[in-house]
Amino acid sequence: MRPSSQALKHKLPHDTEREFGGTLGAVCIPVFLPLTVLFLICVSRSPEAGVLQWPPPLPSKDQLWDPVAPTVLLGWMTLHSLLYFTPLGKVSEGLVLRDGSRLKYPINGFHALCISGVLLMLLLGLGAPMGYLFELLVPLAVCAIAVSFLFSVYLYIRSFWAPSHALALGGNTGNPLYDFFIGRELNPRIGSFDLKYFCELRPGLIGWVVINLGMLMKEVELRGSPSLAMILVNSFQLLYVADALWNEEAVLTTMDIVHDGFGFMLVFGDLAWVPFTYGLQAAFLVVHPQTLTSLKAAAIVALNGAGYYIFRKSNSQKNQFRRDPSHPSVARLETIATATGKRLLVSGWWGFVRHPNYLGDLLMALAWSLPCGFSHLLPYFYVIYFTVLLIHREDRDERQCKAKYGPAWDTYCRRVPYRIFPYIY
Helix, strand or coil, rough: CCHHHHHHHCCCHHHHHHHHHHHHHHHHHHHHHHHHHHHHHHHHHHHCCCCCCCCCCCHHHHCCCCCCCHHHHHHHHHHHHHHHHHCCCCEEEEECCCCHHHHHHHCCHHHHHHHHHHHHHHHHHHHHCCCHHHHHHHHHHHHHHHHHHHHHHHHHHHHHHHHHHHHHCCCCCCCHHHHHHHCCCCCECCCCCCCHHHHHCCCHHHEEEEEECCCHHHHHHHHHHCCCCCCHHHHHHHHHHHHHHHHHHHHCHHHHHHHCCCHHHHHHHHHHHHHHHEEEEEHHHHHHHCCCCHHHHHHHHHHHHHHHHHHHHHHHHHHHHCCCCCCCCCCCEEEEEEECCEEEECCHHHHHHCCHHHHHHHHHHHHHHHHHHCCCCHHHHHHCCCHHHHHHHHHHHHHHHHHHCCCHHHHHHHHHCCCCCCCCC
């Protein structure tokens, strides 16, 4: 039987211990983050591109709506819903759930990226005006924000029909504002269609690189050819997205899938925040072209390459250790035993800092911004935001690992004192 709401409340932390500022954060974030998305897009398209300019470059009513935008957005979501069911790639099982079951997931996101790429090339060959995405940025963002709210309402309502073991431990507090924001149900599904897993890496992430391509084509319309800066931004971010989808199976062990409920926080992040703020550099370059020397370009490529190497090697080492600790590539690494029966890596990449993957992520983030020069702060929004995000996420990781591993985690922290940045933090 489903336990009473009062019994569930006793298992959950008080409001002061909740994530993202508790109820206050759950009220403010859904208001201010959508406004932030629209503000950043408008700033990136303005001649001044000043994040502190006053009054800010607010869009007119006509700029907020274009009937093409909802058609494009819903068509894109429908396409990737269909690609989710294509019999390509393998099917993997997630981690064991509280009821002892394991869900199955199709690992075909990279195939969806490739098919999307082929379709886009066909559209370009047929003369489709991909550069029009630049004019559609604000209406598309408005539609994505609206879909995020409507989808979150649906998820919140349907969660009351989910069994208690299917609810996220941190998302069933009894506070409707907080639960709507953080997400009540852990893995909401319609049949075999996993809504959270689908949104995590499909429409928003692939949509990000499609928007980037639209910005590149807009630059071609304006100047005859893409700049080196625009090519670097597109290439770096395409590599990042392709890597995430090539290693899609690894997402099944991440905090988003394993721990967090599926509510407004993740829905908005997946469908609106990622595609419309992670690629601000490309939109900025359309209006503010930059010239790069070969030496500067080589240095930026080297920085991105170093970041990618650290990011991929550390993640691969962690994932291999989780799948098979006896594998030759990880069998000789030093570990610490824990009371849970699992072991913690204290050598290799994970003996360098506690989160080497975050370090690689931040180096890449910086490389994405550098092609935009130093005359404006806006292109560096992503690396600043991402630094704050990863430090916050690292703090969440620390608290969860401390609770899970106890004294073994204290030993690990003494062995590996730096969290992300060697000798700094």
